[in-house]
Amino acid sequence: MDSIGSAGLRQGEEALSHPEEGLPRPSDSSELVQECLQQFKVTRAQLQQIQASLLGSMEQALRGQASPAPAVRMLPTYVGSTPHGTEQGDFVVLELGATGASLRVLWVTLTGIEGHRVEPRSQEFVIPQAVMLGAGQQLFDFAAHCLSEFLDAQPMSKQGLQLGFSFSFPCHQTGLDRSTLISWTKGFRCSGVEGQDVVQLLRDAIQRHGAYNIDVVAVVNDTVGTMMGCELGARPCEVGLVVDTGTNACYMEEARHVAVLDEDRGRVCVSVEWGSFSDAGALGPVLTTFDHTLDHESLNPGAQRFEKMIGGLYLGELVRLVLAHLARRGVLFGGGTSPALLSRGSILLEHVAEMEDPSAGAARVHAILQDLGLSPGASDVELVQHVCAAVCTRAAQLCAAALAAVLSRLQHGREQQTLQVAVATGGRVCERHPRFCSILQGTVMLLAPECDVSFIPSVDGGGRGVAMVTAVAARLAAHRRLLEETLAPFRLNHDQLAAVQAQMRKAMVKGLRGEASSLRMLPTFVRATPDGSERGDFLALDLGGTNFRVLLVRVTTGVQITSQIYSIPESVAQGSGKQLFDHIVDCIMDFQQKQGLSGQSLPLGFTFSFPCRQLGLDQGILLNWTKGFNASDCEGQDVVNLLREAITRRQAVELNVVAIVNDTVGTMMSCGYEDPRCEIGLIVGTGTNACYMEELRNVAGVPGDSGRMCINMEWGAFGDDGSLAMLSTCFDASVDQASINPGKQRFEKMISGMYLGEIVRHILLHLTSLGVLFRGQQTQRLQTRDIFKTKFLSEIERCLRPTLPPPLQGAFLSTVGDCWPWVVARSALEDEVGEAMTHLFALSSSLAPSDSLALRQVRAILEDLGLPLTSDDALMVLEVCQAVSQRAAQLCGAGVAAVVEKIRENRGLEKLAVSVGVDGTLYKLHPQ
Numbered sequence: 001m002d003s004i005g006s007a008g009l010r011q012g013e014e015a016l017s018h019p020e021e022g023l024p025r026p027s028d029s030s031e032l033v034q035e036c037l038q039q040f041k042v043t044r045a046q047l048q049q050i051q052a053s054l055l056g057s058m059e060q061a062l063r064g065q066a067s068p069a070p071a072v073r074m075l076p077t078y079v080g081s082t083p084h085g086t087e088q089g090d091f092v093v094l095e096l097g098a099t100g101a102s103l104r105v106l107w108v109t110l111t112g113i114e115g116h117r118v119e120p121r122s123q124e125f126v127i128p129q130a131v132m133l134g135a136g137q138q139l140f141d142f143a144a145h146c147l148s149e150f151l152d153a154q155p156m157s158k159q160g161l162q163l164g165f166s167f168s169f170p171c172h173q174t175g176l177d178r179s180t181l182i183s184w185t186k187g188f189r190c191s192g193v194e195g196q197d198v199v200q201l202l203r204d205a206i207q208r209h210g211a212y213n214i215d216v217v218a219v220v221n222d223t224v225g226t227m228m229g230c231e232l233g234a235r236p237c238e239v240g241l242v243v244d245t246g247t248n249a250c251y252m253e254e255a256r257h258v259a260v261l262d263e264d265r266g267r268v269c270v271s272v273e274w275g276s277f278s279d280a281g282a283l284g285p286v287l288t289t290f291d292h293t294l295d296h297e298s299l300n301p302g303a304q305r306f307e308k309m310i311g312g313l314y315l316g317e318l319v320r321l322v323l324a325h326l327a328r329r330g331v332l333f334g335g336g337t338s339p340a341l342l343s344r345g346s347i348l349l350e351h352v353a354e355m356e357d358p359s360a361g362a363a364r365v366h367a368i369l370q371d372l373g374l375s376p377g378a379s380d381v382e383l384v385q386h387v388c389a390a391v392c393t394r395a396a397q398l399c400a401a402a403l404a405a406v407l408s409r410l411q412h413g414r415e416q417q418t419l420q421v422a423v424a425t426g427g428r429v430c431e432r433h434p435r436f437c438s439i440l441q442g443t444v445m446l447l448a449p450e451c452d453v454s455f456i457p458s459v460d461g462g463g464r465g466v467a468m469v470t471a472v473a474a475r476l477a478a479h480r481r482l483l484e485e486t487l488a489p490f491r492l493n494h495d496q497l498a499a500v501q502a503q504m505r506k507a508m509v510k511g512l513r514g515e516a517s518s519l520r521m522l523p524t525f526v527r528a529t530p531d532g533s534e535r536g537d538f539l540a541l542d543l544g545g546t547n548f549r550v551l552l553v554r555v556t557t558g559v560q561i562t563s564q565i566y567s568i569p570e571s572v573a574q575g576s577g578k579q580l581f582d583h584i585v586d587c588i589m590d591f592q593q594k595q596g597l598s599g600q601s602l603p604l605g606f607t608f609s610f611p612c613r614q615l616g617l618d619q620g621i622l623l624n625w626t627k628g629f630n631a632s633d634c635e636g637q638d639v640v641n642l643l644r645e646a647i648t649r650r651q652a653v654e655l656n657v658v659a660i661v662n663d664t665v666g667t668m669m670s671c672g673y674e675d676p677r678c679e680i681g682l683i684v685g686t687g688t689n690a691c692y693m694e695e696l697r698n699v700a701g702v703p704g705d706s707g708r709m710c711i712n713m714e715w716g717a718f719g720d721d722g723s724l725a726m727l728s729t730c731f732d733a734s735v736d737q738a739s740i741n742p743g744k745q746r747f748e749k750m751i752s753g754m755y756l757g758e759i760v761r762h763i764l765l766h767l768t769s770l771g772v773l774f775r776g777q778q779t780q781r782l783q784t785r786d787i788f789k790t791k792f793l794s795e796i797e798r799c800l801r802p803t804l805p806p807p808l809q810g811a812f813l814s815t816v817g818d819c820w821p822w823v824v825a826r827s828a829l830e831d832e833v834g835e836a837m838t839h840l841f842a843l844s845s846s847l848a849p850s851d852s853l854a855l856r857q858v859r860a861i862l863e864d865l866g867l868p869l870t871s872d873d874a875l876m877v878l879e880v881c882q883a884v885s886q887r888a889a890q891l892c893g894a895g896v897a898a899v900v901e902k903i904r905e906n907r908g909l910e911k912l913a914v915s916v917g918v919d920g921t922l923y924k925l926h927p928q
């Protein structure tokens with residue numbers, strides 16, 4: 001045979017180093033023996049071909065290409081980063097599958113201090129063959145039984161036990177604690193488990209057993225445990241290799257390369273499941289007749305062909321098949337066999353390891369063979385050693401080819417020419433067979449010369465790594481509980497909303513009667529909605545929303561609008577009244593000039609979105625400022641007068657103020673112009689409020705008993721008498737306290753655009769202080785008032801796929817002209833009112849856990865805000881936004897329900913058909 005690196009050979013023919021060739025040959029070694037051992041030799045070219053083919057399959061699987069089915073699975077795990085080293089706590093680890101017919105339970109203590117390790121306690125249990133091949137439930141019951149037997153013997157407290165489950169079979173993971181078995185491998189074949197969530201099966205069994213209350217927090221593959229438990233060295237450990245009964249590896253892949261994840265940042269640990277590799281072109285030439293026989297007689301013929309050449313479960317069997325063959329041909333044992341030699345599974349990995357060890361004395365080999373009922377001669381011992389070495393050498397070389405493929409993949413993924421990487425190795429073949437490891441390492445160097453690889457033996461057989469993942473999972477679960485607790489007061493149930501509706505109704509009645517009530521129920525002197533015959537050119541002002549606007553409205557058969565937005569600096573909004581109204585008139589004059597209207601006297605309507613007591617259409621006493629306004633010397637004054645005085649000061653004589661209306665009224669009227677059934681106006685913008693057509697007989701203080709009048713409810717102040725205290729959270733209290741009108745507009749502060757962002761910001765601050773968000777680091781940014789605009793809520797929630805109807809079922813928006821006030825939004829509460837309410841309650845979280853695209857967008861939005869965050873953070877922020885906006889929409893819906901019910905009862909109707917004109921930036925921009 002050619003020896004190492006024989007010069008002159010073409011690379012493809014160059015045989016690799018075969019250490020057993022150093023051993024002296026038995027003098028009677030026949031052609032037959034040579035021929036037999038020759039089958040186990042693999043050339044460098046063959047290994048390179050396997051490496052290349054495996055790499056191709058890995059990349060195909062990563063791309064998500066399903067046909068032809070890739071030869072390896074590339075299963076993403078939910079492990080996204082290698083450990084920090086700060087994880088701590090006590091964890092129970094249950095290992096199933098790695099070591100074949102045994103199950104291990106460990107008690108692992110993580111100290112959180114690097115280099116300070118506590119030896120775990122552990123116990124191994126042999127799984128009866130009948131259980132490995134029996135019903136799934138039996139297997140999990142056995143596991144639960146072993147767990148409690150182990151725990152019974154531990155002196156520590158068994159309170160709040162958290163368990164990490166190392167389950168070493170190919171699984172589809174859908175969460176840190178959710179994992180579906182794809183198919184059994186190695187010696188297992190329990191019924192009713194494939195396609196099931198193994199975590200759930202374990203939980204059920206633990207519960208059936210009833211001895212301990214154990215929380216199964218995480219599930220991992222043994223390769224992942226091996227990688228995660230690696231002692232932190234100079235370089236990151238980003239590959240986990242296991243060669244035990246089976247073989248496999250995991251490594252850290254760039255998330256953007258894993259098609260199924262739809263995630264463009266960070267890395268994710270992928271389990272290759274290379275045991276199933278079976279490319280005929282690459283593997284075919286190295287498969288021996290013994291491999292075929294072994295496969296044929298295995299539990300899973302045709303499957304896991306690669307694993308069956310490497311895994312410890314199979315090495316003994318391969319040796320047995322070769323020895324039996326040679327014995328039968330008369331080359332070994334004087335042609336004699338024994339019942340043991342002829343029965344499956346009689347030669348174990350341990351035997352092979354001992355026999356192939358060159359330092360093992362002939363006497364030991366002799367003894368093992370005798371135990372098998374054989375009577376070996378002196379030359380037989382050496383020959384048997386050669387067979388063992390040939391089988392193990394090939395296994396190590398094939399394993400090296402696979403590992404080299406993973407290293408190439410790391411290089412490709414990171415677009416690096418050279419790679420420095422640490423590989424954590426685990427499993428009994430790696431741990432107990434020094435020769436296997438040295439062949440593996442030497443061959444990897446040969447096949448991946450550009451990689452500088454260090455091999456680090458795993459700690460506690462991977463148990464520590466499983467505990468690490470469990471620690472992280474437990475932390476995430478604890479965070480989730482804190483998040484849920486924090487958001488619970490925002491999740492209103494039917495009864496709570498019905499109570500809001502009932503209280504609103506009561507407050508309406510009192511307000512209408514002129515009794516003490518947080519609802520002012522202000523008459524507007526608008527007695528009818530438009531009939532569509534109105535014509536003319538008008539000027540309009542709109543003050544009190546997101547923008548201050550001046551508009552020219554031409555009403556002919558349709559409506560034509562020209563408008564311009566002007567800014568009102570905060571210094572003006574909160575300065576002197578004189579300054580504010582002068583500024584308003586300056587803006588109108590500017591608009592007139594730009595529109596060529598100077599000199600024309602057009603009737604001017606003033607939409608003034610603050611509470612006013614009106615004494616007529618053109619008279620409105622400002623009761624108090626709301627939202628961000630606080631100009632001095634205005635409260636208690638007639639706003640029309642204040643405007644007229646400014647007009648005089650500015651000598652803008654042609655301006656003729658004819659009406660003052662609240663924005664709710666403007667909205668109802670503009671909607672009514674289109675739809676005669678519109679008798680309610682609703683604003684959900686910077687502030688919130690509603691108006692509706694009330695029977696005059698119910699309105700105290702306005703003469704007359706017949707007909708109707710539009711009532712401006714000023715519902716933003718609902719609850720200012722303390723009636724909303726039950727629903728108010730500490731975050732609402734903080735937002736209220738920091739506002740310019742503490743104690744006022746409590747309903748508005750739970751609903752409208754001016755406040756929702758602030759509520760969210762306060763919740764985020766709280767979650768950060770609990771360490772749930774942003775790794776507990778308070779940033780200056782987040783402490784800045786108003787940094788979190790309500791439009792971010794809309795943007796963030798828009799990232800989700802819209803899967804649910806909007807809160808007001810049937811609402812649609814149709815625009816006439818291009819902007820307010822002639823935007824008509826109709827909310828057809830056409831069905832029975834009760835029906836409309838149920839639509840409100842149907843609103844719920846629409847986040848699919850896989851919605852990583854959404855999370856990416858959320859993260860981008862928050863990063864623009866200067867808040868650096870992880871995917872977990874992004875998901876939580878999203879849930880906070882949803883909870884806050886959902887409560888807002890529901891409270892608003894409860895208010896509308898009170899109004900429509902009142903109208904229905906006023907009219908003594910069974911059913912009411914009514915439209916609601918809706919406007920406001922929050923309503924229009926928020927996706928739900």
Ligand code: GLC
Nearest residue numbers: 168169170185246247248275
């Ligand atoms: C088998 C399993 C795999 C495991 C490996 C090593 O190949 O399918 O999940 O990692 O054995 O135990």
Ligand code: GLC
Nearest residue numbers: 609610611626683687689716
């Ligand atoms: C505030 C005002 C109210 C207005 C509402 C919507 O609540 O007090 O008059 O209708 O905001 O803009």
